[in-house]
Amino acid sequence: MSGIHVTTKINGDEVQFVCEADESLLDVLRNRLGLTGAKEGCGTGDCGACSVTVDGRLTCSCLVLGAEVDGHDIGTIEGMAMGDELHPLQKKFIEHAALQCGICTPGFLVAAKALLDHNPEPTETEIRFGLAGNLCRCTGYDKIVRAVQAAAEEMNSAKKIQQKVA
Amino acid sequence: MRYESPTSFKAAAELLSKEKGQAFILAGGTDLLVRMRTGFIEPDLVVDIKRIGGSREIKKTESGFKIGAAVSGAELGEHKALKKAWPGVVEAANLIGSKQVQGRCTMAGNLCNASPAADSVPALVAAGAKAVIVGPKGKRKVAVEEIPTGPGKTSLKKGEIVESIILPKRAPKSGDAYLRFIPRSEMDIAVVGVGVNVTLDAKGIVTKARVALGAVAPTVRLVPAAAKALIGTKMEDAALDKLAEACAAACSPIDDKRGTREFRIKVAGVLARRAAIIARQRAGGK
Ligand SMILES: Cc1cc2nc3c(=O)[nH]c(=O)nc-3n(C[C@H](O)[C@H](O)[C@H](O)COP(=O)(O)OP(=O)(O)OC[C@H]3O[C@@H](n4cnc5c(N)ncnc54)[C@H](O)[C@@H]3O)c2cc1C
Ligand code: FES
């Protein structure tokens, strides 16, 4: 089996890798590129722990082949914080204790960010449906929903202040 | 396994027809990759159709909409004109899986995976959708209901690929709807699914109807008797009763942990009624 050469952008940086034809993007990220933020919960699209974005669209990296992403833009949890400055969602997850074991957290954060990018002021129902593809066995979800609501609020008021200044 | 991503349907069909081992088409991969991961299949060749020009496009044409085989559920949901013309088809496609799955899943994949419970298929059948098929011997066009022949089985021959799905042009005063029953509120497989598509005249009388059922037989079923119950009526209670009866009569469901036979038969009638009322509203009737 000869490897497939893939050129892609991950969190804005050009990355090249060689992978096997049947290797998932999740395995490429974790095993070849050292990006271990995305987790494997199920490997079959049910849990969302492996969530990434491909060209800005939320997907399960366990259901994408590494070979498929040639020429595409990948976003992972590693690209969420700006250096040492955590993203508002990350901060609110900590403040609201929206995690216990943490295995689901990267996936929830990536999915929540994709949700807010699309819909900056979601209702609670929209948040719950928007995150239905992410499973958490610890928190009971409520704290996660509250954290997303709080982050949305903070991001929206920051935006309004910026608009006023401008 | 080999991975190929040709740039034309012709090249894709050639790759598939020449392969001696097991070859599969890859669209969104939300069925195919699950089956690979769980060891149900061990492909020798996977042909990705997403790099084929036009495969990710929704085109409005003289005769309706042409939806490329690799268009994702999320993209369907964002297409305003399509959603306006065929709200039932779009809502059915948008029920597939989570936001993550929506980013990848396609209607052509849903159709060709041939699950009896595939959500977009009853809506497509009710809509009178056609599939354009490209193969080693050229192109052909068939009604979507002719593609699945049983659970996991299709009428597609070796090397044949669904290139696009065609939704017909909308007559005035038309509407469609899709409803499914699942035990949870998200992320579950339909126990029953019903697609209804109607056209009304100026007085609100149904002139054309198509009704299709999912998850109650080995394939999605078009139910002409159910359509007949609506045609010529304003969908009064008596007509809706007949619709429900015709749907129940068309069911030959399995009995399993997700729903008993009796339950599926009963729910098919109930959902058909509700979907018909939504379709009528969307068509501008009362
Ligand atoms: C977590 C999860 C939840 C899901 N929930 C639902 C649900 O609620 N409802 C539902 O109906 N389904 C559901 N599914 C199943 C799946 O997402 C859908 O059937 C989807 O529409 C498949 O499309 P795809 O593009 O991903 O198909 P793929 O996996 O790419 O392909 C599916 C099959 O069709 C063949 N194929 C694909 N495209 C073509 C083509 N153009 N021509 C010929 N053959 C082709 C492939 O070779 C393969 O055998 C779910 C799956 C997951 C993982
Ligand atoms: S590991 Fe990908 S969805 Fe569970």
Ligand code: FES
């Ligand atoms: S915090 Fe443990 S699974 Fe969510």
